Amino acid sequence: MSELTSQKKWIQVAAIEDIPILGARVIQAKETRIAIFRNTENEVFALEDRCPHKGGPLSQGIVHGTTVTCPLHAWNINLDKGCALEPDEGCVKTYELKVEASLIWLNSDCLSEF
Amino acid sequence: MKKQKLVMIGNGMAGVRTIEELLKLNSDLYDISIFGSEPHPNYNRILLSPVLAGEQTLEQIVLNDLEWYESNGIQLHTGKKITQINRKERTVTAEDGTSETYDRLLLATGSLPFILPVPGNDLPGVMAYRDIKDTLEMIDVSTRYKNAVVIGGGLLGLEAANGLALRGMSVTVVHLAEWLMEKQLDKTAADLLRKSLESKGLKFLLNTATEALTPNASGDRVGHIRFKGGLEIPADLVVMAAGIKPNTALAESAGLHCNRGIVVNDTMQTFDPRVYAVGECVSHRGTTYGLVAPLFEQAKVCANHLAEYGIGLYMGSVTSTKLKVTGVDLFSAGNFMGGEGTEEITLTDSIGGVYKKLVLKDDRLVGACMFGDTAESTWYFKLMRDMQNVAEMRDTLMFGESNIGDVGHQGHNKVAGMTDEDEVCGCNGVTKGAIVKAIRDQGLFTLDEVKKCTKASSSCGSCTGLVEQVLMNVLGTDYSATPRKKFICGCVDLSHDEIRQGIRKEHLISQEAVRSQLGWRTPNGCATCRPAINYYLISTWPHEAKDDPQSRFINERAHANIQKDGTYSVVPRMFGGLTTPAELRRIADVAEKYKVPTVKVTGGQRIDLLGIKKDDLPAVWKELDMPSGHAYGKSIRTVKTCVGDEHCRFGTQSSMRMGVELERMLFGMYSPHKVKLAVSGCPRNCAEAGIKDVGIIGVESGWELYIGGNGGIKTEVAEFLCKVKTDEEVREYSGAFLQLYREEAWYLDRTVHYLQRVGMDYIKQKIVDDAESRKALYERLVFDLKDAPDPWKDFERAGVDVRQFKTIPIIEVESV
Known part of the structure; x- marks a missing residue:
């Protein structure tokens, strides 16, 4: 409501070059593992590194377009929304991030919820 | 726009x-x-x-x-x-x-139904059978009238006749030809069909031409049908099913x-x-x-x-026929009548009502006609569609696909004998009933659609044949297996072969070039096509095409096997299954230092360290100081050996030395799927060479080479290729075969699949008969594998992105 609560706290996590194109890196925030993906359009996405199916590490999957294919049982997860593509169902938590001056910043508000 | x-x-x-x-x-x-x-x-x-x-x-x-x-x-x-x-x-x-x-x-x-040009064809009660309106009218008539005549004993006519009979009418089928469904069946099968339908109460008039339809007594609708020759029978309903145009x-x-x-x-x-x-x-x-x-x-x-993609051509189709009359099993496809230059294999059991005819031409199955037992029809249809060489299995062809060794569905190989509760897909737990329901409720027609909607056959694929049978049983004629050409994935309408040819012909050396020149619809492909293209690129243009680690499955990218909890397993190479006290000591030290939860001896004669954190991998590799075992790759895995003549009292050859030599020769070899070898020093075959991609068995006078064995999803015994004398010949022949497989097999085909597709004659011709071809293949293999880097040691040359082994820490997350 006030200026203060709507203000987001951003923490710098990596430079965009640190993330392989069509690949991912993993960030450890306390108990939570977050996968940061980068595609050929240079878009970056942050998802909890846990497939909604059986908890597979999505960061290890093959990235194509705005989709990652989980390495364990090949579920396809949309990077933008964090949800499984048909015919599978389920979503994984996504995190807000922004890129400024080739640096990736994560909104730490969503981190502190853990 | x-x-x-x-x-x-x-x-x-x-x-x-x-x-x-x-x-x-x-x-x-x-x-x-x-x-x-x-x-x-x-x-x-x-x-x-x-x-x-x-x-x-x-x-x-x-x-x-x-x-x-x-x-x-x-x-x-x-x-x-x-x-x-x-x-x-x-x-x-x-x-x-x-x-x-x-x-x-x-x-x-x-299309429009063909209406016979006979007098009275416009009387009320004379109709075609083509759409919902016709169907509803037939159902309505069946509640009020008794006698139906169906003109035309083809697929549609018989289905109409069967339906009307089930609705309580007395039905006569009139057919011009000598036997029913003459375009789909030979006479023997058609006679069995007729008998079977007669036992359901249908009546038949074959060799019979219609002359006229005449009105009933009150003149308000059709009442009789008269045939050439003068016979006349009552008809309150006449259905014209004599063809479409x-x-x-x-x-x-x-x-x-x-x-x-x-x-x-x-x-x-x-x-x-x-x-x-x-x-x-x-x-x-x-x-x-x-x-x-x-x-x-x-x-x-x-x-x-x-859609303005402008690729893809329709080249015509192979079609098959299955009658949708419950309780009648019938199938035909291709040139089932045979003729000039064809051979026939038939099986007839007229008492049991079973008839099978297979038509072969030039060692290929070109036609099939079956009645009474059609369980194997999908397999025959697949053989025809793929134009597979069947010379090798000619004597057992009639008995169908031997599924001995298939695992995961309780030994079932015929869907008809399964109940709705029986599991078809053992990987994803999909029952027959669930697949049938999905096909009916969601209007599915193809294997791909069933895979997508039910997940059946989408994992290991061993139940694909069963799923195809379910489709065929539910849909009948609607279904003609997968399309004639199997596309690599949904990104492009090209087969594996076409992509390989494109890469070679256009000299493509990068993923981007392949996708843009061969007409991909997706910007970076998908998890199915990318690894395949990567393999095709590096195997077609070794030392030239760029390997793309991001297009490899994680195991080949991390050079370790991912486990269900996201940790990795590490299997160092032990050439020929041989190790030393020093290596064992280092393995023990690493296992203790990194608290490795499980240490296991593998089936390939080496040691697996399971449960290693990804960040620890580089250090583990360094401290092991052993070569990568490539246990994670579509690549050379192991060469299993027995002790051989160095120690064994029965040994005739030095199997350990031969195995080590082969494994060194093949080090770093990527292939369409994993490759396993074995070398036994005598015919007792303790190294189990009979279920390996290349199995070598020492005999007193030299070595016997076997290829295409498999011990996994489908147990398959390797076939004899040839016998050679010297160690050098063993290397050359087995290397040449593996190179042929590397150049021609589709990605994810094991040698057994490749062998079944091209046939043993072809391989023998390329490897055994043609010395020049063999030497050229062998040389290409040696060239490809020259200076193959060890991905556990030479990160730079092996293209290992080491950033992946460093988790980025967030030290302090403040709470707001």
Whole structure:
């Protein structure tokens, strides 16, 4: 409501070059593992590194377009929304991030919820 | 950009499938209008027979409900018959005056029943059997009248007759030819069919021509049918099912070239390039098709061109037939009559009502006709479609696909014998009942659709044959296995072979080049095509094409095997299964230092360290100081050996030395799938060479080479290739075979699949008979593997992205 609560706290996590194109890196925030993906359009996405199916590490999957294919049982997860593509169902938590001056910043508000 | 206008005339299965395929490719290109003369949305015409027979309801056979048209922004005009096409003005006009202009026009006008030109053919009670209206009328008549006559003993006529009989009518089938379904069956099978249908109460008049239909006593509808020769029988209902003809009247009136059907080229265009045509109304390379599977192949090609991709050609189809009469098992496909240059294998059990005929030509199966037991029909159809060489299995061909060794579905290999609760797909726990339900409820036609909707056969694939059988049993004629050509994935309409050829011919050396030059629809492919292309690139242009680690499955990217909890397993190489005290000591030290939870001896004679954190991998590799075992790759895995003549009292050859040499030679070899070898020092074969991709067995006078064995999903015994004398020959022959496999197999095919596809004769010719070919293959292998880097040591040259082994820490997350 006030200026203060709507203000987001951003923490710098990596430079965009640190993330392989069509690949991912993993960030450890306390108990939570977050996968940061980068595609050929240079878009970056942050998802909890846990497939909604059986908890597979999505960061290890093959990235194509705005989709990652989980390495364990090949579920396809949309990077933008964090949800499984048909015919599978389920979503994984996504995190807000922004890129400024080739640096990736994560909104730490969503981190502190853990 | 303003959308173009696409108008489709006809609202049937082929046309609407084209629109569906088009929307999948590009949903923004066109404003679409569809005109249908029937007052219904698109429904499954082939399931009219089960509706007539009372086995399904009309609601169940609707494929696209009105909501589908609406949600896709399609303007649907039902009950409006187009009577005029003006190609100059690019307009179409319906009977009621409704008119639309088009940029592209799609004709899907289907076919019309052939009405016999006999007196009385316009009497009430004389009808065709073609659509919902006909079906409802037949059901209605069956409640009020007794005697039905069906003219035509083909597929449609027999299904109509069966349905009417089940509705309580007394049915006679009149057929002009000497036997039933003469276009799909030979006489023997047709006679068995007739007997079987007679036992269900149907009556038949073969070799019989109709002369006239005459009214009943009160003159208000048909009452009798009279045949040439004078015989007359009562008929309250006459169904004409004597064939169909392509509905070309509209196209002809618009001046489009027609010859039996609307003539189209391989891109489904008529002589007016703005006008496309698909379905039963079409004549393609002089052939018209009446079964749904080929029409769907046409739809796919047509949609591709409408979407302006401009790739994909329709080359005609192989079709098969299955009668949808419950309790009658019948199948035919291809050239089942045989003829000049063909051979036949037949099995007849007239008491048991089983008949099978297989027609072979040049060691390939070209036709099949079966009655009474059709369980193996999908397999035969697949053999025909793939034009597989069957010389090797000729003597067992008749008994069907031997599924001995298939695991995961309790030894079932015939779907008919399974209950609804039986599991078809052991990987994903999908029962037969679930698949049947999905096919019926969701209108599925292809294996890919079943995979997508149910997940059955989408993992290890060993149940694919079973799923195809379920499809065939539920859909009957609707189903013709997978398309003639199997596409690599949904990103492109190309087969594995076509992609390989493209890469070689165009000298493509990067993923991007492959995708842009060969017409990919997706920007970076998908998890299915990317690893395959990567392999094709590096195997076709070794030391030249760029390996792309991001296109490899994680195991080959991290050079370790991912486990269910996200940790990795590490298997260091022990050439020939040999190790030393020093290596064992280092393994023990690493296991303790990194708290490795599980240490296991593998089936490939080495040691697996399981449960290692990804960040620890580089340190583990360094401290092990052993070569990568490539236990994670589509690559050379192990060469298993027995002790051999160095110690064993039975040994005739030095199997350990041979195994070590082979494993060193093949170090770093990537391949379509994993490759395992074994070398035994005597025929006791303790190294189990009989189930390896290349198995080598020492005998007193040299070495025997076996290829194509497999011990996994499907146990397969390796086949004898040849016998050689020297160690050098063992290296050359086995290396040449593996190189042939590397160059020609499809990605994810094991040697057994490749061998089955090309046949042993072909391999022998390339490896054994043709010394030049063998030497060239061997040299190409040696060139490819020259200086192969060890990915555990030489990160730079092996292209290992070491950033992946560093988790980025967030030290302090403040709480707000």
